[in-house]
Structure formats: C-alpha cells, structure tokens
Amino acid sequence: xxxxxxxxxxxxxxxxxxxxxxxxxxxxxxxxxxxxxxxxxxxxxxxxxxxxxxxxxxxxxxxxxxxxxxxxxxxxxxxxxxxxxxxxxxxxxxxxxxxxxxxxxxxxxxxxxxxxxxxxxxxxxxxxxxxxxxxxxxxxxxxxxxxxxxxxxxxxxxxxxxxxxxxxxxxxxxxxxxxxxxxxxxxxxxxxxxxxxxxxxxxxxxxxxxxxxxxxxxxxxxxxxxxxxxxxxxxxxxxxxxxxxxxxxxxxxxxxxxxxxxxxxxxxxxxxxxxxxxxxxxxxxxxxxxxxxxxxxxxxxxxxxxxxxxxxxxxxxxxxxxxxxxxxxxxxxxxxxxxxxxxxxxxxxxxxxxxxxxxxxxxxxxxxxxxxxxxxxxxxxxxxxxxxxxxxxxxxxxxxxxxxxxxxxxxxxxxxxxxxxxxxxxxxxxxxxxxxxxxxxxxxxxxxx
Amino acid sequence: xxxxxxxxxxxxxxxxxxxxxxxxxxxxxxxxxxxxxxxxxxxxxxxxxxxxxxxxxxxxxxxxxxxxxxxxxxxxxxxxxxxxxxxxxxxxxxxxxxxxxxxxxxxxxxxxxxxxxxxxxxxxxxxxxxxxxxxxxxxxxxxxxxxxxxxxxxxxxxxxxxxxxxxxxxxxxxxxxxxxxxxxxxxxxxxxxxxxxxxxxxxxxxxxxxxxxxxxxxxxxxxxxxxxxxxxxxxxxxxxxxxxxxxxxxxxxxxxxxxxxxxxxxxxxxxxxxxxxxxxxxxxxxxxxxxxxxxxxxxxxxxxxxxxxxxxxxxxxxxxxxxxxxxxxxxxxxxxxxxx
Numbered sequence: 131x132x133x134x135x136x137x138x139x140x141x142x143x144x145x146x147x148x149x150x151x152x153x154x155x156x157x158x159x160x161x162x163x164x165x166x167x168x169x170x171x172x173x174x175x176x177x178x179x180x181x182x183x184x185x186x187x188x189x190x191x192x193x194x195x196x197x198x199x200x201x202x203x204x205x206x207x208x209x210x211x212x213x214x215x216x217x218x219x220x221x222x223x224x225x226x227x228x229x230x231x232x233x234x235x236x237x238x239x240x241x242x243x244x245x246x247x248x249x250x251x252x253x254x255x256x257x258x259x260x261x262x263x264x265x266x267x268x269x270x271x272x273x274x275x276x277x278x279x280x281x282x283x284x285x286x287x288x289x290x291x292x293x294x295x296x297x298x299x300x301x302x303x304x305x306x307x308x309x310x311x312x313x314x315x316x317x318x319x320x321x322x323x324x325x326x327x328x329x330x331x332x333x334x335x336x337x338x339x340x341x342x343x344x345x346x347x348x349x350x351x352x353x354x355x356x357x358x359x360x361x362x363x364x365x366x367x368x369x370x371x372x373x374x375x376x377x378x379x380x381x382x383x384x385x386x387x388x389x390x391x392x393x394x395x396x397x398x399x400x401x402x403x404x405x406x407x408x409x410x411x412x413x414x415x416x417x418x419x420x421x422x423x424x425x426x427x428x429x430x431x432x433x434x435x436x437x438x439x440x441x442x443x444x445x446x447x448x449x450x451x452x453x454x455x456x457x458x459x460x461x462x463x464x465x466x467x468x469x470x471x472x473x474x475x476x477x478x479x480x481x482x483x484x485x486x487x488x489x490x491x492x493x494x495x496x497x498x499x500x501x502x503x504x505x506x507x508x509x510x511x512x513x514x515x516x517x518x519x520x521x522x523x524x525x526x527x528x529x530x531x532x533x534x535x536x537x538x539x540x541x542x543x544x545x546x547x548x549x550x551x552x553x554x555x556x557x558x559x560x561x562x563x564x565x566x567x568x569x570x571x572x573x574x575x576x577x578x579x
Numbered sequence: 580x581x582x583x584x585x586x587x588x589x590x591x592x593x594x595x596x597x598x599x600x601x602x603x604x605x606x607x608x609x610x611x612x613x614x615x616x617x618x619x620x621x622x623x624x625x626x627x628x629x630x631x632x633x634x635x636x637x638x639x640x641x642x643x644x645x646x647x648x649x650x651x652x653x654x655x656x657x658x659x660x661x662x663x664x665x666x667x668x669x670x671x672x673x674x675x676x677x678x679x680x681x682x683x684x685x686x687x688x689x690x691x692x693x694x695x696x697x698x699x700x701x702x703x704x705x706x707x708x709x710x711x712x713x714x715x716x717x718x719x720x721x722x723x724x725x726x727x728x729x730x731x732x733x734x735x736x737x738x739x740x741x742x743x744x745x746x747x748x749x750x751x752x753x754x755x756x757x758x759x760x761x762x763x764x765x766x767x768x769x770x771x772x773x774x775x776x777x778x779x780x781x782x783x784x785x786x787x788x789x790x791x792x793x794x795x796x797x798x799x800x801x802x803x804x805x806x807x808x809x810x811x812x813x814x815x816x817x818x819x820x821x822x823x824x825x826x827x828x829x830x831x832x833x834x835x836x837x838x839x840x841x842x843x844x845x846x847x848x849x850x851x852x853x854x855x856x857x858x859x860x861x862x863x864x865x866x867x868x869x870x871x872x873x874x875x876x877x878x879x880x881x882x883x884x885x886x887x888x889x890x891x892x893x894x895x896x897x898x899x900x901x902x903x904x905x906x907x908x909x910x911x912x913x914x915x916x917x918x919x
Contacts, residue, residue: 215883221671222888243886244673327759338864395756398778398867461672537885548868551780 354446452525703852714799
C-alpha cells in the first residue's frame with residue numbers, strides 16, 4: 131500500500147511537472163463546449179462542496195494537505211440543501227467555482243446546463259486506481275465521463291435498539307416486520323414517557339431536491355420496480371407504474387395514511403435536516419439513511435441507543451438506494467489546478483483524510499480508491515463492514531446517467547408528495563406520473579417510440 | 580416674505596456683496612447692491628444670471644443623482660435584463676437562444692401556473708384583509724397616551740421587526756402537527772385537534788395566511804395609529820353634540836377620515852401579498868402537494884431548481900405587470916374618490 135502511494139505521488143508529481151512545463155491545454159479536459167484556456171488564471175481555486183455541520187472541517191483538511199503540497203490556495207464554500215440552486219445562480223452570473231463536490235445524481239443537470247467539463251480518464255492521474263464500478267455514476271448514457279467519483283454509499287436501516295428491547299420486538303426481516311415494528315413504535319409508547327409522541331418511520335417527504343422519491347426508491351426497487359426500461363439504441367420508456375411500482379407506493383402510502391399513521395407527522399415538508407433531528411430527538415424509531423449518519427447520530431443524545439442493520443428485503447428482493455458523490459470540473463479559468471485537486475482528492479492520502487480525519491464527519495463514506503478500505507480505516511467500528519457489505523450486495527443506483535435525472539426525480543417527487551398529502555389513489559397517481567416521465571424523456575431526447 | 584422677495588432680486592456675485600447684509604437680510608434692505616459702477620454690474624449679473632439659468636435645471640438632478648444611479652444600477656438595469664431574458668432560452672454556458680414568446684407560453688400553460696395564481700390571490704387577499712382588520716382593531720385598542728400602552732404598542736410591533744426566517748422557524752414549531760405541538764396543545768384544552776396545519780393540503784394555505792396576518796397586522800396598526808391621531812377631535816365633539824352614537828361616530832367620522840390611510844395600507848399589503856415568497860418558501864416550499872404554491876416560489880423553482888431562467892423571467896414579467904396594474908387601479912380609484 132505504501133508502495134502504491136509512493137508510486138502515485140511520483141506519477142502525480144510527474145504529471146504536474148508536465149502540465150506546468152508544457153503550459154498546454156493537454157492536461158485539462160476540454161469538453162468541447164467553449165474553449166479551454168491554455169493556462170490557468172491567477173487567484174485562489176474556488177471549490178464548492180455540498181456539506182454541513184462538521185463536514186466542512188474534513189474537506190478543509192484535504193484542501194490544506196493539497197495546498198501544502200502544491201502551493202495552490204483554495205477558497206472554499208459550503209452549503210447543504212440549497213446547493214444546486216446557489217450553483218445555478220452562480221452560473222447565471224457567470225461566476226462558477228472551479229471545482230464542485232456534489233451528488234452523482236446531479237450529473238445530468240450540470241451537463242444539461244453546460245457548466246461541467248468532460249473528463250478524459252486517460253489523462254487523469256490515479257484514474258486507474260479507482261474501482262471500475264465507481265465510474266458508472268460519473269458518465270452519461272453514451273458512456274462519456276463527466277465527473278470523477280469521490281465516495282460511494284448505500285442506505286442502511288437505523289433502528290432504535292432500546293425501543294425494540296422495551297417492546298420485546300426483534301429486528302425487522304421483511305416488509306411486514308417493518309410495518310409491524312413501525313406500528314408498535316407509534317402506538318406502544320416505546321420511550322415510556324406516557325405520551326403518544328413517537329412514530330415508526332422517519333421520512334424526508336418534501337419535494338425539495340426530490341427527497342420523497344429519492345427515499346421511496348429503496349422500497350420501489352425492493353418490490354422489483356424500475357423507473358425505466360431500456361428499449362435499445364439509447365431510448366427508454368418509463369415503467370414506474372408497473373405492478374411492483376404500484377405495490378410499493380401503496381405500501382408506502384399506507385405508512386402515512388393507514389391507521390395508525392406511522393410516519394412522523396411533519397414528514398411532507400421535511401428535508402433530511404429535519405428527519406435527522408427527528409431520529410436524534412427520539413421522535414422516530416426507524417430511518418433509512420446512509421453511513422454518513424453514523425457520525426451525525428453519534429454526536430447526539432441517541433448515541434448508543436440505536437443499531438444499524440441491512441435494509442429488510444421486499445417482495446422483489448434485497449435492494450437499497452446506492453449513491454455516489456462526484457467531483458465535477460467546472461467551466462472556468464483554472465482547469466489545470468482544478469484537475470490537480472481532483473487528482474489529489476482520489477489519492478489514498480486524501481481518501482483516508484476524508485474517512486477518518488474528522489471523526490464527526492465522514493465525507494468519504496466508502497472510498498472509491500481500491501487501495502483504501504473503509505472497514506480497516508474505521509477499525510473500531512464494525513458498522514463500516516456492514517456498510518461495505520450492503521453496498522456490494524444490495525446497492526442500487528438511481529438512473530443518474532439519464533440526460534437529466536434530477537428533472538425526472540423532481541417530477542416523481544411532486545407526484546408522490548401530492549398523492550400522499552391527499553391520501554389519494556396511488557395507482558392512478560403512478561399512471562399519471564408514468565405519462566409525465568415519458569413526456570420528460572421525450573423532451574430529453576431519449577424516449578422510445 | 581422678505582426672504583422670498585429678496586431672493587428674486589439680482590444677486591451679487593459671490594464675495595462682492597457685504598457679507599453681513601447678505602447673511603442677515605432685513606425688510607428695509609433686502610439685498611445690498613454691489614458697490615460697483617451700475618453699468619458694469621448689470622452686465623455682470625446678466626451674464627451670471629444667464630449662466631445660472633442654463634445650469635439651474637441641473638441642480639435638482641445633482642441632488643437626486645446618487646439615488647438615481649443606485650436605482651438605475653440595481654433596479655432599472657436588472658429589470659431591463661429580465662425583460663430581455665424572458666425572450667431567450669437562457670443557457671449561461673451554452674449560449675442563449677432566442678425563443679420569442681415561447682417562455683411566456685411555457686410559463687402560462689403550466690397547469691401549476693394557474694393554480695399558483697389563484698393561490699397567490701387567496702394568500703394576498705387573505706393576508707391583506709386580515710392584517711388590515713386586525714391592525715385596525717389593535718390600533719383602536721392601544722390608542723392613547725398612557726405609558727403602559729406605549730409598552731403594549733412596542734410589544735405588538737415586534738413581529739414586524741423580526742426576521743422572516745426566525746418567524747417561520749418559530750411558527751413551524753408552533754404548528755407541529757401532533758398533540759405535542761404548541762398550538763395543538765392549546766386546541767387540545769378545548770377538545771379540538773390535533774390539526775395537521777402545514778401538513779394538510781386543506782389547511783396549509785390558511786396556516787400561511789395566518790402567519791402573514793400575525794406578521795402584517797402590527798405594521799398596519801402603527802399606520803392606523805398615526806392616522807387616528809390626525810382625525811380632527813372637533814368632529815367627534817360636534818357629532819356627539821348632534822347626538823351621534825358611538826357607532827355612528829365611528830362610521831361617519833373615524834372611517835372617512837382614515838380613508839387615505841386605508842387606501843395606502845391596502846395598496847402596500849396587496850403588493851406584499853402578491854410577492855409573498857419567504858414565508859411560503861420557509862414554511863412549506865409550496866407543498867404539500869403544491870397546495871401552497873405561489874407565483875414567486877414557482878418562479879424561484881423554475882429558475883433555480885429547474886434551470887429554466889428564461890421561463891422564470893417571463894413569469895416575473897407577468898407578475899410585474901400584475902403588480903403595476905394593481906397599483907394603477909388603486910391610484911385611479913383614489914383619484915375618483917377624491918373628486919367625489
């Protein structure tokens with residue numbers, strides 16, 4: 131491992147030397163949209179990352195290490211829920227950052243806006259060290275790469291161990307178990323305070339950033355559903371209203387609208403900021419979320435009271451939402467320095483910093499660099515072994531390669547939020563949504579037929 | 580008077596007149612004549628008068644110039660740019676494409692757009708009417724000179740000076756939709772609820788209106804208080820002498836005297852209502868199920884979430900025309916009322 135790191139440092143140094151020496155655009159990855167400046171403009175490298183709480187500290191640790199190595203200064207910016215809206219505003223003002231760290235799901239959105247550069251993997255130092263699978267959510271339908279993977283993860287089920295014990299329940303193994311536990315958590319006063327103020331399931335049900343459909347996707351896939359069917363030639367049809375889709379939405383809606391209502395009552399306006407708080411403050415007992423929440427939860431009163439398990443399989447098998455975090459090289463005046471930072475961020479050193487430097491923030495969840503191992507980096511915490519295992523066995527990505535997945539996800543979210551708010555006919559809602567998705571596919575130029 | 584007539588006299592050129600006289604003009608000696616030969620003086624003053632007349636128009640403009648420049652840069656230019664954007668498919672990094680009225684068609688044919696317009700109107704009317712009524716009621720309650728009233732007035736005014744972000748956060752907590760929520764606890768005491776408030780498509784808009792009223796009423800109260808202070812006390816007395824009841828006095832003296840105040844409040848509140856953004860954005864973000872979607876939030880989402888800046892600009896232009904129309908309508912109505 132040390133040898134790999136040393137070899138990589140040499141490679142990086144040589145690559146950097148060639149870049150600086152040749153002063154040609156060769157080192158940058160021109161996307162073909164607009165020219166790529168031959169040399170970088172002066173000034174600090176502007177880097178935006180979607181992060182909150184202690185995560186900025188972890189990013190800063192990586193930036194500091196980079197600045198120390200290269201002398202390139204970094205002007206960081208961090209925000210969470212309104213990240214993409216701020217970025218769109220920056221684009222409208224022609225004042226983009228040079229590099230952005232954000233969800234892989236934004237790939238199509240950014241590409242449609244023309245604000246990211248294509249990545250030439252052949253000219254990216256260290257590209258060969260990344261897990262081949264990690265590149266899947268960094269490319270478009272044609273296989274062209276538009277981002278560099280930085281971290282990956284899959285959702286797990288966080289569940290209140292103390293509540294289970296108090297009520298004499300065991301960990302859920304099936305959907306029926308999940309329903310039963312959710313009902314028990316809602317009606318049987320699991321915290322023993324004599325008040326009916328607890329709920330079974332924690333759901334960010336807001337349409338903001340498409341949260342509700344993002345969350346529901348796990349159940350959708352567990353039932354055996356898929357958003358789109360590949361019709362060949364890069365064309366697709368929406369299949370969200372397939373029988374498994376309908377089954378999963380009916381089940382999900384039942385959580386909100388059945389008797390008892392087992393989802394936290396503020397859900398339909400909640401984003402993950404609120405749902406994290408609901409789990410931390412003992413309002414909810416089950417929460418599907420990523421391993422980054424270990425740190426978030428351990429920093430609160432719920433530490434030690436919950437356990438993390440693999441999401442119980444649904445009628446269509448064991449699936450869970452997998453996601454990547456990507457590094458995007460933005461259109462801007464400092465392409466070479468931006469790429470150098472990206473190259474550094476996928477090194478063993480930076481990936482390790484991102485995993486363990488700040489214990490309360492794991493900005494690298496599961497590393498993309500094959501020479502790094504999450505389980506061994508977090509030796510004292512075997513939950514990371516589980517995170518790795520679940521990612522490998524059950525992880526299912528959103529169709530982020532579509533020309534603009536966020537637009538499709540937003541439409542899905544609006545539909546789900548609307549039907550659940552009314553406790554309306556979920557089958558009819560999915561039929562409507564399917565038509566809407568097909569219309570959007572047509573607008574994005576990938577509709578079959 | 581002497582000052583006015585004096586200033587119309589030909590002024591001596593600076594520095595030539597006796598300073599003491601110029602500084603303290605009196606009735607008998609309005610402005611001293613310059614101690615120079617008459618012919619030379621008149622030619623000199625003619626020239627300076629000419630020069631001054633030529634530049635005089637500039638003086639008021641010079642005074643308003645700083646404000647005008649700021650206004651031009653921060654209001655007029657962005658507005659012009661907005662108009663231009665509304666005719667383009669705006670793609671900052673791919674090059675804009677002219678689409679003519681396409682954006683307007685896309686903005687207005689969205690099924691959500693019509694819904695948002697209605698919801699905006701409901702929000703505007705509800706907030707405006709509620710704030711004016713409650714504001715008036717508060718104003719009548721706390722009108723007076725006593726010291727404790729001053730304290731009450733200040734306390735009542737607090738919602739206006741509090742940042743909307745804080746207000747929204749506090750109300751979100753108060754509206755918490757189960758028994759443990761603050762408002763639901765109160766409702767529980769009288770055997771009602773728990774109500775879902777912001778979580779229900781049937782109650783969300785009303786709940787947002789309530790926050791708007793809570794925030795807007797004290798502002799209206801202050802303006803009503805100022806208005807009430809200007810009502811001529813003699814009118815009350817004569818009315819009372821003529822045997823008018825308390826209610827008739829209110830109806831025939833107070834209300835007509837407050838007409839200009841009500842008009843301006845109505846106008847301000849209506850415009851505020853049409854442009855509501857922050858409260859909706861923070862309380863519900865248009866949800867649940869689009870039940871609180873208003874024009875401004877829709878424009879924000881179109882522009883910054885979906886990246887359709889041109890369509891968002893077109894939506895803004897429509898909103899701009901609507902607010903301008905409301906303003907004009909109120910002005911016309913007021914003119915007519917004055918003529919009557």
